[in-house]
Amino acid sequence: MSLDIDPHIRHSTRHVGRSVPRREDRGPLTGRSRYVADIRIAGMLEVVFVRSIEAHARITAIDTSEAAAVEGVLAVFTAADLADVSTFPDFIPYIGPVEQRPLAGDRVRYVGAPYAAVVAVDRYIAEDAATLVAAGTVYEPLPTVADLDQALAPGAPRLYDHWESNCSFDVAPHKPEVDRAIEEADRTFTETYVSQRQTGLPMETRGVVADISDGTLTVWSSTQSPHMVRTTVALMLGMPEPQVRVIHPTIGGGFGTKTHIYPEDVVVPWIARRLGRPARWIEDRMENLVASVHAREQRHTVEVAYDDDGTVRGVRCASMLDMGSGEIFMPGTAPVFVTNACITGGYDLPNMEARTIGAVTNKTPAGAYRGFGIPEGAFVMERIIDRVARLTGTDRVDLRRRMLIRPGQTPYVMHGGGRLDSGSHTESFERALEITAPALERARARHADDPDVRVGVGYANYVEPTSPSYHLTTGHWGGGDAATVRVDPDGSVRVAAGLSAIGQGAETIAAQLAADMLGVSPDDVTVVLGDTERAPYGLGSWGSRGAMMLTGSVLLASERLLDKARRIAAHMLEAAEADVVLTDGAFHVAGSGRPSVSWAEVGTAAWVRNVDLPDGMEAGLETSGYYHPENLQHQLDDTGRINAAASWANGTHIGVVSVRLSTGEVRIEDYIVVHDCGTVINPALVEGQVHGGVAQGIAGAMYEHFQYDTDTANPRFASFMDYLVPTCAEMPHMEVDHFESPAPEQPLGVKGCGEGGTVGPPAVVAGAVSDALSEWGVDLTECPVTPVSVRAAIRAAEAARGGAGGAP
Amino acid sequence: MTTIETAAEVDVEVRINGRRHRHRVPSRLLLSDYIRDVVGLTGTHVGCEHGYCGACTVMVNQDAVRSCLMLAVQADGAQVRTVEDLAPAGSESLSPMQQAFHDNHALQCGFCTAGFLMTLESVDPDQWREPERIVELLSGNLCRCTGYQNIVNAVAEAWGAYHGDGGSDDG
Numbered sequence: 001m002s003l004d005i006d007p008h009i010r011h012s013t014r015h016v017g018r019s020v021p022r023r024e025d026r027g028p029l030t031g032r033s034r035y036v037a038d039i040r041i042a043g044m045l046e047v048v049f050v051r052s053i054e055a056h057a058r059i060t061a062i063d064t065s066e067a068a069a070v071e072g073v074l075a076v077f078t079a080a081d082l083a084d085v086s087t088f089p090d091f092i093p094y095i096g097p098v099e100q101r102p103l104a105g106d107r108v109r110y111v112g113a114p115y116a117a118v119v120a121v122d123r124y125i126a127e128d129a130a131t132l133v134a135a136g137t138v139y140e141p142l143p144t145v146a147d148l149d150q151a152l153a154p155g156a157p158r159l160y161d162h163w164e165s166n167c168s169f170d171v172a173p174h175k176p177e178v179d180r181a182i183e184e185a186d187r188t189f190t191e192t193y194v195s196q197r198q199t200g201l202p203m204e205t206r207g208v209v210a211d212i213s214d215g216t217l218t219v220w221s222s223t224q225s226p227h228m229v230r231t232t233v234a235l236m237l238g239m240p241e242p243q244v245r246v247i248h249p250t251i252g253g254g255f256g257t258k259t260h261i262y263p264e265d266v267v268v269p270w271i272a273r274r275l276g277r278p279a280r281w282i283e284d285r286m287e288n289l290v291a292s293v294h295a296r297e298q299r300h301t302v303e304v305a306y307d308d309d310g311t312v313r314g315v316r317c318a319s320m321l322d323m324g325s326g327e328i329f330m331p332g333t334a335p336v337f338v339t340n341a342c343i344t345g346g347y348d349l350p351n352m353e354a355r356t357i358g359a360v361t362n363k364t365p366a367g368a369y370r371g372f373g374i375p376e377g378a379f380v381m382e383r384i385i386d387r388v389a390r391l392t393g394t395d396r397v398d399l400r401r402r403m404l405i406r407p408g409q410t411p412y413v414m415h416g417g418g419r420l421d422s423g424s425h426t427e428s429f430e431r432a433l434e435i436t437a438p439a440l441e442r443a444r445a446r447h448a449d450d451p452d453v454r455v456g457v458g459y460a461n462y463v464e465p466t467s468p469s470y471h472l473t474t475g476h477w478g479g480g481d482a483a484t485v486r487v488d489p490d491g492s493v494r495v496a497a498g499l500s501a502i503g504q505g506a507e508t509i510a511a512q513l514a515a516d517m518l519g520v521s522p523d524d525v526t527v528v529l530g531d532t533e534r535a536p537y538g539l540g541s542w543g544s545r546g547a548m549m550l551t552g553s554v555l556l557a558s559e560r561l562l563d564k565a566r567r568i569a570a571h572m573l574e575a576a577e578a579d580v581v582l583t584d585g586a587f588h589v590a591g592s593g594r595p596s597v598s599w600a601e602v603g604t605a606a607w608v609r610n611v612d613l614p615d616g617m618e619a620g621l622e623t624s625g626y627y628h629p630e631n632l633q634h635q636l637d638d639t640g641r642i643n644a645a646a647s648w649a650n651g652t653h654i655g656v657v658s659v660r661l662s663t664g665e666v667r668i669e670d671y672i673v674v675h676d677c678g679t680v681i682n683p684a685l686v687e688g689q690v691h692g693g694v695a696q697g698i699a700g701a702m703y704e705h706f707q708y709d710t711d712t713a714n715p716r717f718a719s720f721m722d723y724l725v726p727t728c729a730e731m732p733h734m735e736v737d738h739f740e741s742p743a744p745e746q747p748l749g750v751k752g753c754g755e756g757g758t759v760g761p762p763a764v765v766a767g768a769v770s771d772a773l774s775e776w777g778v779d780l781t782e783c784p785v786t787p788v789s790v791r792a793a794i795r796a797a798e799a800a801r802g803g804a805g806g807a808p
Numbered sequence: 809m810t811t812i813e814t815a816a817e818v819d820v821e822v823r824i825n826g827r828r829h830r831h832r833v834p835s836r837l838l839l840s841d842y843i844r845d846v847v848g849l850t851g852t853h854v855g856c857e858h859g860y861c862g863a864c865t866v867m868v869n870q871d872a873v874r875s876c877l878m879l880a881v882q883a884d885g886a887q888v889r890t891v892e893d894l895a896p897a898g899s900e901s902l903s904p905m906q907q908a909f910h911d912n913h914a915l916q917c918g919f920c921t922a923g924f925l926m927t928l929e930s931v932d933p934d935q936w937r938e939p940e941r942i943v944e945l946l947s948g949n950l951c952r953c954t955g956y957q958n959i960v961n962a963v964a965e966a967w968g969a970y971h972g973d974g975g976s977d978d979g
Contacts, residue, residue: 021910028918029906031851031891035919038850124836203855203863203919203952252853252919253952285856503917503953684913691955692916720860720950728956729947757955 008566010583011519015512016748019684020522022508024501033250036207036222037282044209045074047268047281048126050116050133051291052108055362055713056142056157059106062116063136067129072121074275076133077267079105079115085270086236088261088329091475095358096160096168100327102236102263102270108139109159109325110364111715112290114263119271119279144362144713148299148322151359159325159360168323168358169333173640178305178353181314185305189391193383194782195376195762197297197322197706198699200369201725204252205283206292208264210272218245219269223261224254224502225540228477230532232261232329233269244269248530254502255696256368257292259542261329286718293367294706297322298336298376304384305351310394312403314351315384317343319376321358321366328365333358334473335366335373338465341416341642343377346425346461346650347385347403352415362713364706368542370696371758378462379783382763386770387779396459396771397433404429404461417641419631420463423650424739428674429461432652435735439670443656446669452661455669456772460653460760465645466677466752467545471634472644479646480628481545482536483553485514485561487621489607491600493518495557496528498538499550504754505685506546512681513551513748517558519585520599536624544752547681548646548743549627551750556625564621568605569597571614630745647743647751651675653694653760655732657768661794664787666702666769668732673760676739678751683738686753690736693757699726700758701765702784773797818881824849825893835881839873840864842880843890851891851922855950862949865923866890872930891922894929905929908966909959916953924949924959933967942967 027033052059064076079101090097104115116133120126143157150156151166159166182188209220217239223229226246234241251258264281272279283291299320305313321336340354385403389396405412405425412420440457447453470477483497495514501507506529511522518525528534538549562582569587570577573594581590588596605612606621613619629646636642654672659665673690680686703724707716717723742749766780769790776797782789820842821830829847837846840857843866844850852875855863859877866875867889894903902910905928915921927949936945942963951959 019913022913024918025910025915026902028915028921029891029902029909029925030895031849031922033918034850035853037854038844040848123841124834201952202917203861203950204853204917205855251917253917255952285858285861503919505916688913688916688954688958691957692953693955695955696952719858720856721858725861725950725952727947727950728943728960731956734955734957 008581009517009519010581011516012584015515015522016681019682020508020512022505023511024505024507027250035204035250035252036209036220039209039220039249041209041211041278044278044280045119045121045275046123046126047271047279048118048123048130049114049264049281049287050118050130051287052104052111052113052115053134054108054139054141055111056144057108057139058142059108059115059137060140061138062133064116064133066136067118067132070125070129070132072125073118073129075119076129077117077271079103082267082270085266088236092331092333093475094169095331095333096163098160098326100329102266109327110362112287112364113325113327114291117267117271119275146363146708146710146713147361148320148359151361159362166359168326168360170357172355173353175353178314178316178351181305181351182303182316185313186307188303188305189387190301190303191387191781193300193302193380195296195298195379196783197294198369198704199292199294199706200255200257202253202255202257205285205288206258206262206264207282208268209278209280210269211278212273212276216243216245217269217273218247220247220249221265222251222258223248223265224258224500224542226500226530226532227498227537228539229261229265233266236266237270237273245533248500251502254541255370256295256372256542259368259540260293289717289723290364290715293328293332294324294364295335295366295369296376296700297366298339300380302380302384304388306388306392308392310388310392310399312349312388315349316353317380318355318357322363323358323360324363324365326360326365328367330474332365332367335368337472338373339377341414341418341644342374342463342465343381344414345378345381345463346405347381348405348409348412349403350415354416363708370693371755372543374462374464374755374759375697375700375762378460378759379762379766382460382767383781386767390779400429400459400461417637417643418465418645418648419643420648421744422741423648424676424741425461425650428650428652428676428739431737432654432672432674435672435737436654436656439656439672443658443669447658454659454661454772456657456659456768456770458655458657458764458767458771460763462651462756462759464544464649464651464756464759466543466649467548467629467632467646468543469632469634469644470539477539478634479632480626481538481549481553482624482626483557484536484622484624485554485557487561487565487599487603489600489604491598491603493520493525494528495525495554496535497550497553498536499546500530500540502541504541504546504689505682506541506550509547509681509685510550510554513554514558517555517562518599519582544649544754546752546754548746548750548752551681551748552627552629552746553625555747556627557623560623560625561621564623565602567617568602568613572597572601572605572612647678647746649677649751649753649756651756651760653764655764655768657765657772659769659772659790664790666765666785666790668698668765671732671734673734673736673757674739675736675753675756676741677753677756678741678743678746679749680738680740681750687736689753690757691734693755694734694761695726695731697758697761698731698765700783701761702786703730705784820880820884822883822886822888824888825890833880835879837880838876839878839880839883840875843875849890849892853919853922855920862927863920863923865926865949867926867930870930872927889929891925894925905966908962912958912962912965914954914958914962920949920951924951928963937967939964
């Protein structure tokens with residue numbers, strides 16, 4: 001049911017589709033929000049974790065006595081103390097089990113692995129004592145593996161003694177039609193593309209506060225998924241779930257890093273229970289850079305079959321993920337599967353064979369980061385198309401036009417089973433080209449007189465799976481979410497949902513929809529998210545699922561509530577239920593002049609004046625809805641394919657760049673996004689999601705790179721001085737336009753928009769810089785694109801020509 | 809019992825948002841921790857503790873200062889302003905800059921917002937209202953959610969200057 005077709009709802013004001021101002025803003029603007037680090041409980045202790053300084057080692061001794069003796073220190077715990085805590089579950093059958101314990105025991109596999117926890121009366125003292133634990137730790141270093149090559153080399157040192165190698169999984173489908181394409185095509189080329197290690201890096205680091213009182217363990221966690229934390233903490237601590245309450249207060253961004261359930265989420269509650277006092281741990285930024293998941297480190301070896309006219313006949317791709325140590329729950333394996341599932345983007349290319357490999361290395365565990373594998377695949381696909389265009393003398397834009405999924409071609413089933421339910425793949429590209437044309441002219445004119453500057457343009461046409469199944473990722477959870485709607489005696493509305501607010505405006509859109517469904521003002525709607533005690537089970541905010549799951553579940557619950565309310569109102573109006581309509585927040589008999597019944601009167605009848613209820617009606621006015629998208633699949637079918645997303649958004653990114661030849665400096669002159677996330681609930685919020693996503697995409701395209709020493713697997717970064725997060729000075733002007741292709745199977749047509757912004761920039765920047773340097777034949781295959789890599793490419797091209805300096 | 813040399817405790821007297829605070833604190837206590845943990849004003853956020861991200865920016869006397877790079881004892885005798893002091897006291901309304909942030913969707917998670925607002929509060933708009941100057945001014949504060957465009961637009965709007973996408977100067 002959509003708002004427009006229910007004949008019983010008639011409101012003069014609609015809120016869905018409008019840029020309703022955010023209700024979340026006032027707290028942060030005035031300094032009155034409460035983030036995890038702002039929580040104070042009397043008697044609260046501070047926890048500091050002691051982390052491995054070795055990338056791979058046995059720990060042969062930890063002398064905690066000096067630390068424990070420091071004045072103000074209450075306890076120092078190591079793995080031996082946590083014997084009553086189970087390991088993190090290994091739910092996924094096809095990947096190597098890591099049997100991760102909350103604190104590392106006698107073996108550490110990455111710099112940053114937590115192996116002890118110091119508890120003290122304040123943070124300063126706990127930090128002091130932590131240095132004494134570190135000094136009292138005896139390591140026996142083991143040989144390290146720092147990258148995929150080292151990890152998979154014959155005879156490589158193994159991270160897990162009970163594995164046969166460092167390969168965690170290798171899923172290799174075989175497609176005879178790709179063999180045929182390679183055999184029959186006019187030409188082939190092979191290439192390897194590389195995406196570098198990055199992280200989501202929310203401005204708020206992680207944090208956990210735990211307190212046990214009256215038999216209930218309350219955990220405040222900066223998680224994106226409080227119910228999943230509850231389930232996991234209860235399981236690992238051996239407590240009944242009703243006795244564990246997980247709250248996420250205001251969250252300072254997540255970007256995927258906070259979807260995982262980390263050792264600290266378990267150890268801090270355990271400490272609170274063990275010591276009988278509230279305990280708090282707030283991650284500092286230095287530990288955040290090694291102790292929160294990394295992402296995106298993938299390598300793709302492709303063999304491309306194409307014809308002389310530019311037709312891409314088929315692609316064979318082996319995608320390899322550097323998983324880091326693999327010690328993270330849920331495992332960080334899924335993004336590379338998403339890479340392969342989405343690799344053909346908005347293009348009609350069924351002849352794709354994609355092998356998926358993951359290997360462990362002595363680095364921070366890899367996991368989720370907004371985009372979740374999609375940008376890596378888009379990078380590969382767009383670089384392939386540009387290469388084919390160049391090799392065959394085909395126009396890059398025309399080749400894309402030939403390959404794009406055309407209007408009327410949806411639903412379109414991709415090579416891996418992803419089912420593009422609707423979309424504007426061709427239309428978005430054409431619209432983006434229109435917007436780009438004057439921007440490109442401006443850039444060319446601006447630099448026309450500077451012989452040291454070249455201008456180029458880069459393209460990306462991507463798809464964005466939204467509201468995905470979590471089953472392949474976790475081996476456990478599925479993909480639904482619940483909401484409860486209640487009308488109180490005074491007529492005010494309360495919406496509670498398992499979706500969480502992480503800065504994206506979830507509370508505002510929940511209020512917009514409930515207001516439209518019930519004919520009230522959003523100001524009359526109270527929204528409760530992120531509290532397992534006050535809101536029903538949900539999987540939280542990740543995978544561009546917020547808008548779809550929240551509106552799906554709130555709509556379902558609202559419909560049920562409205563149904564009951566109309567029956568009550570009909571009774572009070574002494575009218576037939578079918579004749580009762582809700583107009584601007586009041587029930588009345590259609591076409592009659594009789595007085596109306598307000599929500600307060602209905603609410604009062606339901607909860608208080610039960611004498612006003614129809615005979616036999618159950619009292620109360622609170623309903624729930626559990627929304628599970630109908631075509632969401634959780635398991636592979638017989639052919640090994642799956643549609644693991646409830647819907648598919650799409651978009652086009654185009655960037656115009658200038659490149660300074662002498663320095664290698666790249667400047668994005670204009671960045672154009674045409675975006676289609678189905679029905680838009682709040683245009684300002686969607687645009688905000690796009691802006692922020694693009695910024696993170698540009699960060700990955702040009703700046704952010706976690707580098708490790710190849711001999712020791714030691715991180716070569718420790719702070720924001722060597723992990724370069726873009727400021728506003730690095731950001732181009734972004735121009736955003738929209739199409740709205742409604743999701744055919746979602747009640748409101750909503751798809752989701754959280755991740756798309758991140759997808760385009762690596763492909764766009766590499767494509768645009770390669771275009772700008774086409775005189776030199778530069779064809780970039782790796783990100784980030786930096787002044788160093790640009791200069792290296794120019795120098796290599798010049799050396800290959802045997803010439804020196806200057807343009808050819 | 810091991811006693812780590814943690815330096816002496818010192819008396820600190822600071823006027824924060826117009827109110828006088830006197831405490832005896834460890835000399836090593838950061839101003840950010842003093843404001844948040846001792847005084848209890850948690851609107852100032854700590855994003856990196858190494859002076860880079862700007863989330864903890866407060867005003868000390870008239871200057872924008874990263875409170876994670878300053879000791880509480882160094883603020884002895886100073887006037888400090890934090891984000892809690894920006895909205896008119898006892899009123900539901902916001903300052904013009906706060907309102908512009910709200911109107912332009914210039915915050916999402918809001919963790920960095922206080923730092924941006926305090927950086928902006930510390931300068932004379934007449935010296936900074938040109939678009940390039942706004943970008944220069946804000947380039948010391950990290951935001952991970954917004955991509956900055958709406959923040960720059962909000963500042964331009966609040967200061968009545970150049971507006972966003974290729975528009976013209978104000979009159």
